[in-house]
Amino acid sequence: MSVPSFAAVAPGKLAVVTGAAGGIGLAAARGFADAGMRVMLVDRPGKALEQAAASMDGTIALSADVADRTAMAALAKEVVDRHGPVSVLMNNAGIGGGGDVFADPAKWDEVLGVNLMGVIHGVQAFVPGMVEGEAPALVINTGSKQGITQPPGNTAYNVSKAGVKALTEGLAHSLRERTGSRVSAHLLVPGFTWTGMTAGRLAEKPPGAWTPEQVVALMMDRVAAGDFYILCPDNETTSEQDAKRIAWAAGDLIENRPALSRWHVDWRDAFAEFMRD
Structure with a gap:
C-alpha cells in the first residue's frame, strides 16, 4: 500500500489502533507500519x-476491552509511559x-x-495528552453509513454509529478551538467492506464489496488532504448514489416526511424516482 507521509503520519511516530486484530483495523495498522510508524495494536x-502483531515489524499487541473505561485509561497511561506521545489514534473497534x-x-x-462507549473511552483516555503536547496529531473514528441513513432492522447498530458521528463532529470542533489545526479529528465512513463482520454471514467476498485495504488507502489520502468526512464508495x-441517499434522509426532516420514508410504503416510488433523476 502506498501511504502518503504527512505531519502526524511519519517514520518513528506512534499510532494506536483499536479493533486491530482484523478487518479495517488490521489494514490501517499495516498502513501506519508501512509509513514507518510504531504501531500499538489493541484488541x-x-x-x-x-498473529496480527507478528505479521508486521514495529508493532506491539495490547489486550483491552474498549467498553471498559478503566481499562482504556490504564492502557493509555501504559502506552504513553512506555512508548511516548501518541500521534495517531484510530478508534476502530466495533x-x-x-x-x-x-x-x-x-x-x-x-x-x-x-461501538459508541468504546470510542468515547478511547478519546477521553488518549486525546487530552495529544492536546497538551506540541506535535501534530490526529484522531480517526470509524463510523458507518447506517449511522447516517438509518436503514431499518438493526437499530442498535445504527444508534451506536450515529453517536460516533455526533461525537466526532463535536470532537473536531473542540480540537479546532483548542489547537487550531495541530490536532484534528476525522470520521471514516466505510461502504460495503469485506471484514470479519460481513464474513460471518457470507461464504466469500461478494463482488460488490471493497477490501479493507481499499478503505484504508482512501482513508490515508483523504486524511492527508485534511478531509473530515471520509465517505467510502x-x-x-x-459516491453519487451515497450523496443522494444522504440528501433524501436529510429531506425527511426538512419536508416533514414519515421517519425512514425511503423504506415507507407510501414513499418508496418517490425515493426510486429521486435516485433515477
Whole structure:
C-alpha cells in the first residue's frame, strides 16, 4: 500500500489502533507500519491479535476491552509511559448485531458499549495528552453509513454509529478551538467492506464489496488532504448514489416526511424516482 507521509503520519511516530486484530483495523495498522510508524495494536486477547502483531515489524499487541473505561485509561497511561506521545489514534473497534428497539437489552448494552462507549473511552483516555503536547496529531473514528441513513432492522447498530458521528463532529470542533489545526479529528465512513463482520454471514467476498485495504488507502489520502468526512464508495455503490441517499434522509426532516420514508410504503416510488433523476 502506498501511504502518503504527512505531519502526524511519519517514520518513528506512534499510532494506536483499536479493533486491530482484523478487518479495517488490521489494514490501517499495516498502513501506519508501512509509513514507518510504531504501531500499538489493541484488541481483545487471542490468537488473532498475536498473529496480527507478528505479521508486521514495529508493532506491539495490547489486550483491552474498549467498553471498559478503566481499562482504556490504564492502557493509555501504559502506552504513553512506555512508548511516548501518541500521534495517531484510530478508534476502530466495533461489533455488529443488536437488533431493533425490542431486541435483547443485553445485546444493546454490548453494541453500544463497544461501538459508541468504546470510542468515547478511547478519546477521553488518549486525546487530552495529544492536546497538551506540541506535535501534530490526529484522531480517526470509524463510523458507518447506517449511522447516517438509518436503514431499518438493526437499530442498535445504527444508534451506536450515529453517536460516533455526533461525537466526532463535536470532537473536531473542540480540537479546532483548542489547537487550531495541530490536532484534528476525522470520521471514516466505510461502504460495503469485506471484514470479519460481513464474513460471518457470507461464504466469500461478494463482488460488490471493497477490501479493507481499499478503505484504508482512501482513508490515508483523504486524511492527508485534511478531509473530515471520509465517505467510502464500494463496488456496488457510487459516491453519487451515497450523496443522494444522504440528501433524501436529510429531506425527511426538512419536508416533514414519515421517519425512514425511503423504506415507507407510501414513499418508496418517490425515493426510486429521486435516485433515477
